[in-house]
Amino acid sequence: MSAKGAARVTRTPLLLLLACLLLACAPASEPWPLSEPLPARLSELGLLLQQGGELRVQDGFVYTLGHPLFSDYASKHRSVHLPPGGRAERVSGADSMAALAFPPGTLITKTFLYPVPAQGLVGLTNVAMETGERAGLALAGLRLLETRVLRHAVSGWEAVSYLWDEAGREAWRADAGALLALVTEDGVAFDYLVPDRNQCAACHGTGRQQRVLMPIGPKPANLAAVRVSEQEQQYARWQAAGWVMDQDEVVAWPAQPDARAYLDVNCAHCHNGDGSAANAGLDLRYSSERPWELGVCKPPVAAGRGAGGLRVGIWPGRPEASILHYRLAHRDPAVMMPELGRSLVDEQALGLIAAWIEELQGDCTHAGMF
Amino acid sequence: MSQERFGGSLRSLMLGCCVLLSACGAPEEVASPLLSADPIDGLRQALLDVAPGGLVEIPEGRFELDRSLTLSVSGVTLRGAGQNRSVLAFDQQRSGAEGLLVTADDVTLQGFAIENARGDAIKVSGCRNIVMRDLRAEWTGGPSPDNGAYGLYPVQCEGVLIGDSVAIGASDAGIYVGQSTDIVVRRNRAAYNVAGIEIENSMRADVYANVVVHNTGGILVFDLPGLPMQGGREVRVFRNLVTSNNTPNFAPEGNIVATVPSGTGILVSANRDVEIFANVLDDHGTAAVMVMSYLITGRPFDDPDYDPYPERIHVHGNDFGRSGHEPDAEPLAMIRAGIGRDLPPLIWDGFTRDSDSPVLCAQDNSAAESINLDAPGGFAAPQFAADAFDCSLASLPGVSEAGAGVAVPWE
Numbered sequence: 054m055s056a057k058g059a060a061r062v063t064r065t066p067l068l069l070l071l072a073c074l075l076l077a078c079a080p081a082s083e084p085w086p087l088s089e090p091l092p093a094r095l096s097e098l099g100l101l102l103q104q105g106g107e108l109r110v111q112d113g114f115v116y117t118l119g120h121p122l123f124s125d126y127a128s129k130h131r132s133v134h135l136p137p138g139g140r141a142e143r144v145s146g147a148d149s150m151a152a153l154a155f156p157p158g159t160l161i162t163k164t165f166l167y168p169v170p171a172q173g174l175v176g177l178t179n180v181a182m183e184t185g186e187r188a189g190l191a192l193a194g195l196r197l198l199e200t201r202v203l204r205h206a207v208s209g210w211e212a213v214s215y216l217w218d219e220a221g222r223e224a225w226r227a228d229a230g231a232l233l234a235l236v237t238e239d240g241v242a243f244d245y246l247v248p249d250r251n252q253c254a255a256c257h258g259t260g261r262q263q264r265v266l267m268p269i270g271p272k273p274a275n276l277a278a279v280r281v282s283e284q285e286q287q288y289a290r291w292q293a294a295g296w297v298m299d300q301d302e303v304v305a306w307p308a309q310p311d312a313r314a315y316l317d318v319n320c321a322h323c324h325n326g327d328g329s330a331a332n333a334g335l336d337l338r339y340s341s342e343r344p345w346e347l348g349v350c351k352p353p354v355a356a357g358r359g360a361g362g363l364r365v366g367i368w369p370g371r372p373e374a375s376i377l378h379y380r381l382a383h384r385d386p387a388v389m390m391p392e393l394g395r396s397l398v399d400e401q402a403l404g405l406i407a408a409w410i411e412e413l414q415g416d417c418t419h420a421g422m423f
Numbered sequence: 424m425s426q427e428r429f430g431g432s433l434r435s436l437m438l439g440c441c442v443l444l445s446a447c448g449a450p451e452e453v454a455s456p457l458l459s460a461d462p463i464d465g466l467r468q469a470l471l472d473v474a475p476g477g478l479v480e481i482p483e484g485r486f487e488l489d490r491s492l493t494l495s496v497s498g499v500t501l502r503g504a505g506q507n508r509s510v511l512a513f514d515q516q517r518s519g520a521e522g523l524l525v526t527a528d529d530v531t532l533q534g535f536a537i538e539n540a541r542g543d544a545i546k547v548s549g550c551r552n553i554v555m556r557d558l559r560a561e562w563t564g565g566p567s568p569d570n571g572a573y574g575l576y577p578v579q580c581e582g583v584l585i586g587d588s589v590a591i592g593a594s595d596a597g598i599y600v601g602q603s604t605d606i607v608v609r610r611n612r613a614a615y616n617v618a619g620i621e622i623e624n625s626m627r628a629d630v631y632a633n634v635v636v637h638n639t640g641g642i643l644v645f646d647l648p649g650l651p652m653q654g655g656r657e658v659r660v661f662r663n664l665v666t667s668n669n670t671p672n673f674a675p676e677g678n679i680v681a682t683v684p685s686g687t688g689i690l691v692s693a694n695r696d697v698e699i700f701a702n703v704l705d706d707h708g709t710a711a712v713m714v715m716s717y718l719i720t721g722r723p724f725d726d727p728d729y730d731p732y733p734e735r736i737h738v739h740g741n742d743f744g745r746s747g748h749e750p751d752a753e754p755l756a757m758i759r760a761g762i763g764r765d766l767p768p769l770i771w772d773g774f775t776r777d778s779d780s781p782v783l784c785a786q787d788n789s790a791a792e793s794i795n796l797d798a799p800g801g802f803a804a805p806q807f808a809a810d811a812f813d814c815s816l817a818s819l820p821g822v823s824e825a826g827a828g829v830a831v832p833w834e
Contacts, residue, residue: 228468229471230467232490232517244489244517246490249493251470251493251526254495254526255524264526326651329548332548332578332579332602334650351649351725352679352723353677353678354647355599356677356678357572357595357675357678358571358572358594358675360676360677360678363676364676385541386520386541387571392519392520392542393519396518
């Protein structure tokens with residue numbers, strides 16, 4: 054058992070150790086070698102710096118998404134760090150709804166955080182993020198939970214999460230993930246999941262076997278749904294800055310909440326016809342057009358309790374008779390969708406999806422023998 | 424790094440600090456405060472760190488887990504001390520849709536139990552050559568719709584062996600093999616599940632020497648529409664003991680198994696080339712063997728590749744005990760009331776189409792009578808006959824030489 058190899062380190066010496074390490078090694082000035090495994094401490098990567106009470110990025114830029122993945126109302130600070138001279142590209146032949154291709158040497162970070170309205174509680178209001186190379190995030194009143202790192206190493210993408218200590222000073226590599234017991238400002242207790250390394254692949258892994266990891270968030274259509282100034286949308290700034298090599302037209306997703314964009318971002322990394330949930334036969338990508346593949350009048354396949362006594366994925370006009378809606382409304386791990394990454398209900402999205410189903414046309418009435 | 428090295432004495436601490444100071448270029452020596460001596464944390468980490476082809480052992484004992492385990496390293500053997508000795512208990516599970524999720528090739532899972540997973544117990548997704556042996560997937564509170572869906576659950580796999588294992592209490596199927604090829608399911612015990620054993624949208628399966636009791640339906644061979652893998656065929660179900668599968672259906676509605684009548688021994692739906700022979704079937708309130716079209720579910724489908732009709736179902740040499748005495752489906756109950764005696768052991772729904780192949784051949788069973796339900800005609804004119812399916816079909820080759828006890832090639 055590897056437990057024998059796991060050291061139990063007593064607390065006081067550990068703090069001393071930490072202090073001596075921080076003195077000795079911080080701040081990192083050299084980029085972390087691509088040939089080395091990802092380090093034990095996030096600071097060693099030299100991507101995120103804490104300066105004057107602000108979180109800043111080094112050799113990278115901060116971005117946001119018009120339609121983010123829901124993660125228990127956590128706010129997210131996202132950054133891309135391209136290698137010197139490197140640029141992202143649109144995947145050959147792909148539309149603006151596929152994630153960009155980033156060159157080897159790229160690192161992408163996503164830091165999950167909450168406002169702290171009172172000691173021991175987390176607030177669910179979204180923290181606005183500046184974007185760009187000089188963006189700063191004021192850390193006062195915030196709790197940093199984890200920073201997920203995607204690195205395009207020589208052999209392909211790898212993913213791991215770093216768990217922040219309670220003081221928010223250092224984040225430690227947490228391959229095995231963690232469950233964090235949090236309480237909202239309204240007193241609702243929930244379990245926040247820091248994914249283990251394999252669970253990173255549950256979303257970032259492509260194909261049925263989830264073998265090859267890829268970034269999934271930075272899709273041109275989603276980046277372009279954000280305005281960074283009165284005049285400019287975010288993806289245009291990427292193009293102007295040379296961060297992406299892309300002369301093609303970008304069809305931006307709506308700037309407002311949108312049911313199909315929500316399904317794409319929150320569901321389609323598994324439900325895309327070739328993803329880890331291909332056995333269910335759904336395709337929830339923004340580009341999906343066949344009603345059946347969206348779940349309209351489609352019986353469940355292996356939903357188990359997730360079917361909730363309902364007969365079809367989507368019953369047009371009847372969200373209360375639609376498994377899609379039912380699973381988004383639940384918190385039970387055996388019922389809810391997505392399977393990972395949330396334990397609270399995204400109430401706003403639930404209303405959005407309900408309204409969308411109300412508008413759909415069709416009728417799934419049918420009868421069977423048994 | 425050892426416990427002794429950083430064991431708390433100032434001297435060793437200083438030493439450690441010096442080592443680390445000089446080791447800033449190689450900081451993998453740094454201890455994360457997340458390291459723990461908890462055996463489950465150790466197991467979780469071992470499943471991430473194990474090299475391809477390596478062994479990870481689960482100690483003897485009962486361990487409580489609050490979230491899923493995952494394994495994605497190929498060639499690994501995950502081995503406990505036995506299905507009743509190494510128990511992973513998920514009663515307090517708060518995260519994850521399964522107890523253990525495997526996404527790797529050539530994995531062997533052996534000698535442990537998963538109890539009371541919130542969702543599926545063991546899911547193996549998109550693999551080649553999975554061996555599951557001496558495992559137990561159980562919901563210990565008995566049949567309940569609140570139990571997880573699947574016990575042992577390989578899906579989209581090439582090469583599956585499930586043997587000498589136990590599945591109890593699944594609210595869908597205890598042993599469920601979906602969209603897979605080259606499958607052996609043998610010497611298992613499936614009890615108090617909705618479906619004991621289910622082979623779905625799969626090709627080339629041998630299901631034999633299993634004990635399948637007290638489920639809602641014993642053994643199901645299904646082909647469903649709308650799935651990436653179509654054309655379930657070449658399934659042999661033989662020498663199983665299938666008795667008293669009369670547990671009321673407790674599947675959540677909406678799932679296909681929620682339509683299975685209680686009291687069903689073996690149910691074939693929309694498959695081609697299924698050979699059912701030398702089984703012992705007894706005490707089934709609805710039927711010993713049912714052969715159905717998908718059309719009888721009344722469910723819509725939108726899949727041009729899907730064939731809803733069963734074809735070449737070969738039922739021979741089975742020992743039919745009592746059945747049809749308490750059918751759990753309204754039309755069947757009415758037919759039984761009409762004739763005033765038990766329904767025949769072999770039931771066909773009557774959906775048919777023009778084809779050169781027979782739907783069903785039945786020979787040398789202990790009882791010859793069958794019933795055509797006339798479901799297409801609204802059950803208006805059910806037909807009873809002793810020779811309706813008196814035809815012969817060639818035997819299927821099978822996945823393994825099971826009779827001689829020869830192992831599957833990659834075992």
